[in-house]
Amino acid sequence: MPTAQSGFFEWxxxxxxxxxxxxxxxxGTTLLIALTGTLVGFIIxxxxxxxxxxxxxxxxxxxxxxxxxLARTLLGVYIEVFRSTPxxxxxxxxxxxxxxxxxxxxxxxxxxxxxxxxxxxxxxSEIVRGGIQSVDxxxxxxxxxxxxxxxxxxxxxxxxxxxxxxxPALGNEFVxxxxxxxxxxxxxxxxxxxxxxxxxGTYFKYFEVFFITSVIYFVMxxxxxxxxxxxEKKMDGPQNYAVHGSQTVPDVxxxxxxKGGALSE
Amino acid sequence: xSEENAAILQVHHLSKSFGDHEVLRDVDFAVSRGEVISIIGxxxxxxxxxxxxxxxxxKPTSGEVLFHGENIRTPGFNLQTYRARVGxxxxxxxxxxxxxxxxxxxxxxxxxxxxSRVQAQNIAMAFLEKVGMSAYVKAKPRQLYGxxxxxxxxxRALAMNPEVxxxxxxxxxxxxxxxxxxxxxxxxxxxxxxxxxxxxxxxxFARDVSDRVVFMDGGVILESGDPEVLFTHPTQARxxxxxxxxxxx
Ligand SMILES: Nc1ncnc2c1ncn2[C@@H]1O[C@H](COP(=O)(O)OP(=O)(O)OP(=O)(O)O)[C@@H](O)[C@H]1O
Ligand SMILES: [Mg+2]
Numbered sequence: 001m002p003t004a005q006s007g008f009f010e011w012x013x014x015x016x017x018x019x020x021x022x023x024x025x026x027x028g029t030t031l032l033i034a035l036t037g038t039l040v041g042f043i044i045x046x047x048x049x050x051x052x053x054x055x056x057x058x059x060x061x062x063x064x065x066x067x068x069x070l071a072r073t074l075l076g077v078y079i080e081v082f083r084s085t086p087x088x089x090x091x092x093x094x095x096x097x098x099x100x101x102x103x104x105x106x107x108x109x110x111x112x113x114x115x116x117x118x119x120x121x122x123x124x125s126e127i128v129r130g131g132i133q134s135v136d137x138x139x140x141x142x143x144x145x146x147x148x149x150x151x152x153x154x155x156x157x158x159x160x161x162x163x164x165x166x167x168p169a170l171g172n173e174f175v176x177x178x179x180x181x182x183x184x185x186x187x188x189x190x191x192x193x194x195x196x197x198x199x200x201g202t203y204f205k206y207f208e209v210f211f212i213t214s215v216i217y218f219v220m221x222x223x224x225x226x227x228x229x230x231x232e233k234k235m236d237g238p239q240n241y242a243v244h245g246s247q248t249v250p251d252v253x254x255x256x257x258x259k260g261g262a263l264s265e
Numbered sequence: 266x267s268e269e270n271a272a273i274l275q276v277h278h279l280s281k282s283f284g285d286h287e288v289l290r291d292v293d294f295a296v297s298r299g300e301v302i303s304i305i306g307x308x309x310x311x312x313x314x315x316x317x318x319x320x321x322x323x324k325p326t327s328g329e330v331l332f333h334g335e336n337i338r339t340p341g342f343n344l345q346t347y348r349a350r351v352g353x354x355x356x357x358x359x360x361x362x363x364x365x366x367x368x369x370x371x372x373x374x375x376x377x378x379x380x381s382r383v384q385a386q387n388i389a390m391a392f393l394e395k396v397g398m399s400a401y402v403k404a405k406p407r408q409l410y411g412x413x414x415x416x417x418x419x420x421r422a423l424a425m426n427p428e429v430x431x432x433x434x435x436x437x438x439x440x441x442x443x444x445x446x447x448x449x450x451x452x453x454x455x456x457x458x459x460x461x462x463x464x465x466x467x468x469x470f471a472r473d474v475s476d477r478v479v480f481m482d483g484g485v486i487l488e489s490g491d492p493e494v495l496f497t498h499p500t501q502a503r504x505x506x507x508x509x510x511x512x513x514x
Contacts, residue, residue, distance in 0.1 A: 142359035
């Protein structure tokens with residue numbers, strides 16, 4: 001163990017050596033909560049965004065109209081409340097609320113999943129709604145005009161395009177969640193920040209430990225960002241279309257640009 | 266069988282307002298089997314709104330649309346099946362951008378008509394072939410140019426076995442050199458006996474291909490009749506003005 005006279009790097013190496021596995025476990029927990037929270041939040045966002053995008057007409061009868069109105073109002077409240085309060089406060093309210101009001105002692109990790117999911121869901125609901133609105137209304141019209149129901153048109157035509165449009169925002173939310181799960185330390189979830197705080201507190205070496213911690217956070221977010229950008233590129237595919245086989249030379253692949261001119265053979 | 270019963274679609278006293286703006290006023294007309302009808306008229310005269318009311322993309326304010334004599338707004342009327350029978354081709358093509366040309370023609374057959382994938386694909390291929398797009402089955406809409414997109418959109422509508430196809434200015438968004446290829450497909454369909462209702466600014470098509478021309482002005486059908494007669498001897502001054510203006514260009 002380094003002494004009081006030891007330098008910065010000696011301490012850093014010491015912490016890596018003795019707390020390395022713990023840091024990695026903490027980082028793993030962070031990633032797990034961020035990923036689960038983002039995915040579940042995304043599903044919540046899709047459901048809420050879908051409900052809020054249903055057109056407001058009285059065609060389906062009065063009961064349906066008022067039920068939709070009620071659902072929309074409640075979902076609106078949910079979104080506003082969770083977007084207008086810090087996640088650290090939401091953590092306290094949900095965790096201690098569950099134990100004192102509902103008499104449920106949530107396991108820490110589960111509490112983490114729930115909090116991040118609900119919080120992310122609120123943000124993604126608005127993003128999904130924006131994504132749905134960004135899809136050309138002609139797509140919905142064409143789907144309806146050919147006989148799809150509203151639900152089929154949403155599922156097969158509008159949502160896939162909306163999701164593609166919001167993919168960057170979704171990735172961003174994941175990155176934000178990697179960083180923001182650190183607030184879960186207030187309810188003792190053993191994610192990266194919690195682990196770091198304990199290690200640093202034991203030796204009173206806050207700078208050294210949190211230097212390591214920041215490096216780990218940076219590596220995680222940087223990798224994820226790059227990876228997501230690569231996925232987006234991959235999904236878009238090539239701008240040009242290759243006609244497989246021409247009539248004269250069946251095996252040749254001709255690249256066509258959007259004007260139909262051959263680029264190369 | 267009386268004249269009335271032979272009609273596939275009948276429009277009775279149809280009116281449509283957007284707020285205070287009355288866009289269609291008491292429109293009456295019928296589409297019989299095998300007929301090719303062109304609807305002409307200046308911008309804002311209500312042509313698109315009429316077509317959109319006919320497949321309920323817009324709800325008429327009053328009046329009714331009858332499909333084989335049945336009001337399409339009767340409670341319990343199967344709107345999805347109806348829309349499959351009365352196809353629509355849009356000015357902006359509106360191909361599903363998240364799907365390939367083939368998938369565009371397959372998905373509705375499967376979801377609306379409950380055809381199997383194999384069956385739907387065979388039918389789709391046949392129609393893509395018909396419109397000359399079989400080499401582009403795997404292309405996404407953004408990889409196609411306007412004329413190609415519109416031909417795929419026509420194949421998509423045809424794959425549903427429609428009784429009537431409604432066209433809303435199918436060539437108006439195309440570069441001039443691509444208008445011909447789409448009109449050629451439409452002429453082909455007309456001569457094969459498909460019932461078509463075409464909103465168009467292509468006076469050549471209206472005159473040469475259609476059986477009847479309908480002139481709309483200010484939300485009403487001002488006159489309609491045989492293309493040759495309407496183009497050479499319009500009875501209304503406004504029809505004359507419109508034709509003079511449009512044929513000038
Ligand atoms: N959703 C809508 N809300 C309000 N007004 C509308 C709507 N759709 C159409 N209108 C109005 O109704 C009138 C008729 O429109 P419509 O699109 O039917 O004309 P059109 O004959 O198809 O014209 P164009 O040749 O330009 O396509 C126009 O004045 C238009 O502004
Ligand atoms: Mg129009």
